[in-house]
Amino acid sequence: MMAEERGFSIRQYTDDDFGAVRTLNGDEQHESYEGAVFVRQAGVLYGGTFLCAVCDDVICGYAIGAPVTGGNVAWVIRLGVLPSHRGRGIGRALMQALEERFAALEIRELYLSVHPExxxxxxxxxxxxxxxTEIRSAYFGEGEDRLIMKKNLDTALSSSLSPCR
Structure with missing residues (x-):
């Protein structure tokens, strides 16, 4: 079932999405300058792989992917879905759209980190x-262990995939 059939759509991030993504990223509650800078710069650096899910004209999720310079590897550096919209397939659709974008760029390996719990x-x-592929203790500092996960992308399929709108 396509995202639109489930009541949401996936599209590329625009500067107009900054406030909504910043809030979804959890930064406004702490007035985090660093979080605001991250979102703003990610829009510039990763424009083609910074995606938003839209539900009833509201940003209900986002994903940011970052290609590694000089290789055919990339990282998923953020995935977030509003708590009120979880369980609807939004995170899955964002990840699949990101994978499609990277496959079209001939990225062969996609990595991410996730808390073991x-x-x-x-x-x-x-x-x-x-x-x-790896368990890293204190990856983001004390008490911030992470699992490093990897997926091999089939770039041969990328030509048959439809782009995000």
Whole structure:
């Protein structure tokens, strides 16, 4: 079932989405300058792989992917869905759209990190075909362990995939 049939659409991020994505990223509650800078710069640096899910004209989710310079590797650096919209397939649709974008760019390996106790995210990534390649203690500092997960993308299929609108 396509995203539009489930009541949401996936599209590329625009500068008009900044406030909504910043809020969804959780930054406004802490007035985080660093979070605002991250969102603003991600829009410039990763424009083609910064995607938003839209539900009833509201940003209900986003995903940001970052290609690694000089290679055929990329990272998913953010995935977020409004708590009130979880369980509707939005995260899955964002990940699949991001994978399609990267396959079209001939990216062959897609990596991400996830907290070992984030079972909903781990379940999503498992069902999408990501495999744990490494366990990193204190990846983001003390108490911030992460699983590094990887998926091999089939770039041969990218020509048959439709682009995000």
């Amino acid at each position: 984030n079972l909903p995210a781990r379940s999503l990534y498992d069902t999408l075909g990501y495999m744990v």
